[in-house]
Amino acid sequence: MKAYDTLMLALVFIPLGTALIAVMLPPTRRRWAVLLGGLAWPCVLVPLSLAIAREQTLTLVFGGWSPPLGIGWRLDALGLVVLWVHALVGIAALPGAWQRFEPEKPESGPFWSLWLILATGVNLATLAADLFNLYVALELTTLAAVALIATDDGIAALSAAMRYLLLAVLGSLMYVLGVGLVYAQTGSLAMHQPGVVELNNVALVLMLTGLMVKAAIFPLHVWLPHAYSNAPGPVAAIMSAVVGKVALVALWRIWFETAVDPPMLLANLLGLIGAGAIVYGAVAAYLQPRLKMVIAYSSISQFGFLLLLLPLACQQAFQGAGFHLLAHGLAKASMFLAAANIVTVLGSDSIRHLPGLDKRMPLEAFTLALAGITLIGLPPSGGFTGKWMLLSAAWEVQGWFWMVLIVLSGLMSAAYIFRILALTCFHPARRAVHHLHARPPKITSFAALLLALLAVVIGLYPHPVLDLLGSGVPGAGP
């Protein structure tokens, strides 16, 4: 058991330690800290996965101080899936970030430290087992993410970062207010509160709203499109794949584990908000004039699916939502990485430059198409498996509205994906772009393609992940 404790510590302290070391090292040596921080902690996930498959949850309490004063960590199947998405996307985004912010340059020092601190924050938020520790982890994640968005240093990026920061602070303020009320009611901050009869609804709504701001769920999404589309490509990839998701996973945990018997009305309301997100995101994605904006609005639409778990609330829905989280994370990150390469070469991501892209950048065009298959949810892909599980969960609980919604959403995703693909491959005006910039190294294209392929392959072999998720349903569902 002690060995796993060390491994869980490594998940947080490797990126944190290397972030601090990266600041102190001279620029010529910095790359070793970056490589160690970026590649070492994903290796730790392999033995941890084996342990989770055997024991389902791992817990760790620091220094013999029991909660609430002490800090406890907990890793379960859902957390493991989030960590795997983070690890895979983090590794795939590394070449692109490396090429853009070479560690040898003195001025790219802050970027790499922030990059590693973002990894620390995401891992910590996944492991946190009490409500306040989660708040600290989410704040760390947000601050690092805001600073990374601002590295672009244009007015657009700085404004997007500032808006994200203001809204995120407001969100965490509401979350902490809810946490304070929970503590006043129960005298405990643990996420798993078996003894509590019923959580105060005001506290629950405050915490959920705060987390929904951080996760950019539809009516509270205003910061997301500009933040994602103005961030450097690798940063946008990490953010869309995991930064929003950790807040959503925290929302699930609070819903199923902290709130013992949440009211059904609230569940349906949150499901409807999810439905609104799915429709709004898809329609807005269809209307965007920039490729990165299309991908960003598509994120809002796909995040809506993750809220459908609350009204469906059964084991299949949990497996489906967890799987969707994995598939969407991989596909969306690969699209952002491909879009970053397109911006580098064309100098713009306005969709009127897309015609003829399949001739000039075939790898990127193929990546967009392949990731699009997962986003639409066409059969052999990971996105299909996730949506299919959600669909059969809706059948099981006889939620006909949700069934119609899930089927329709596939059509709407197809609309915005095919708009991009049709412009790329079939538009009559396949004109030359006046000025092509230097092509980024092939490895960045292959990294994006690999993520998109992975999103399809997990659809062909879904059983290891589904079995893992099935063993660790939080609160066992009603």
Added chain:
Amino acid sequence: MSSAIFVLVAAAIFGLGVHGLLVSAHIMRKLLALNLMLSALFLLLIVVPATIEGRPDPVPQALVLTGIVIAVSTTAFALALMVRLFRKQGHATIHPDIDPDLLGRRHDRHQPEADNEQAP
């Protein structure tokens, strides 16, 4: 009895903060409003659990201490970001939803219009 006063004061301060956040355009004012709301929040966190326990409870105080540290560092970071933004655009407000990249070519919404340039 006395804790009721604190709760009311916290609510009033929180309301002032919400008003400031919504009404003012300058980022500095928005940050001040957020800090005001945070102060109200910390006041509430200290007072409310104490009324239930009946004696000083160390846990909320530890939480508030951590919260203050986070609030201070977040504010410092936000101020630095504001200064950066001010130097770039000459005013410290967030521009409404206009993407500077697209200013002046708003017309190209859906379809790439056919150009006089020919396909190779």
